[in-house]
Structure formats: C-alpha cells, structure tokens
Amino acid sequence: DVGRAEKALQSDGIGVIERRPHYLAIDPKGALGLAFELTDVDLPGDPRLEEEWSRTKWAWEPALSVESLWSVTLLTGSVEPIKDFLVNVFGATQVGFRTGGDHAKMSYFCYIGPSRVALMEPKMPGSQLARVLKAQGPGIHGVSIHAVDLKAAARYLRSQGMGLISDPGDRLTVH
DSSP states (O other): OOHHHHHHHHHHOOEEEEEEEEEEHHHHHHHHTTTEEEEOOOOOOOOSSSTTOHHHHHHHHSTOOOOEEEEEEOSSHHHHHHHHHHHHHHOOEEEEEESSOOSSSEEEEETTTTTTEEEEEEEEEESHHHHHHEEEEEEEEEEEEEEEEEHHHHHHHHHHTTOBBSSOEEEEBBB
C-alpha cells in the first residue's frame, strides 16, 4: 500500500520526489543518498501469479537452475547509518553482523520482508572494496542467487564466456 508507505515515510521526515498511482520514489536526501522506489502492483507476466505455478518446476527451467534471489549486497562507506535507516524506515530484521572480515571492516545482514540485504563497509582505505567504492560510489555491489546445482551453473556460465573467479564449492563468483 504505497499510500500507507508514503504517510509512514513522511512521519519520519522522509520526502517523496515522485508519486503516481501504485508507485512512489523516495527523496534520496532523506534516505542517506540512496534511491528507493516502492510499488504495490504485481509485475505483469509474473509466472508466480498463475494458479498452476510451482516453485520447484520453475526453478529448474532456467539454464542456471536458479531457485531464488539469495541476497543483494550494498557497498557503503559506513554501515551504521544505512543499517539504522533500513531498520527504522523499512523494518529490517537483523540476521547477522560481522566485524573484521577478510574484505569488509563491517558487514550487516538483514531481511526486509522476505528479501535478504547485506551491507558492507571496506576494511581499509586502500583495499579492493575501498577502490570499488571510490570508483563507483555507494550502491549495489553484488547480487547473489541460489542455484540448485552450482557445478551445472558454472558449466553454463563458462559456455557463455563468463569468467569465474574460482571453481564452485559452496559459492560461485562471477566478474
């Protein structure tokens, strides 16, 4: 219900820069520079809306045998204010928090509704993540998908000319 969402955002002092029926865009100035769009309309053609839809059947159809979107990872210069924003505005529920990882100084993992979101803050100023943040700015760093068969997914990606960073173990990374 974007009408209800708009009222909730406004009560938190967060403005809306565009409003149409069933859609609104949050003013990035009130969202720590992040762009958020909200809708309460189903995606036309979404097979999950069909009565005979089966998650199991659908998961095996794509070449990558993707079962679901696992998470979206956001890269930021500071996890804390983004974490607080997600909790206070979107009702995010923390499922994990880590400091001192190999690449990230701090990582925060949460659910927003049924969706997983991760936040990462670079470990050191000269690190790979810090260079990416400097070059591209804060935003989406990675999208993780859950594949039924990682080895089959790796074979398919290689057949499409995709470079894999490592052989699949419990995860597969593509650049």
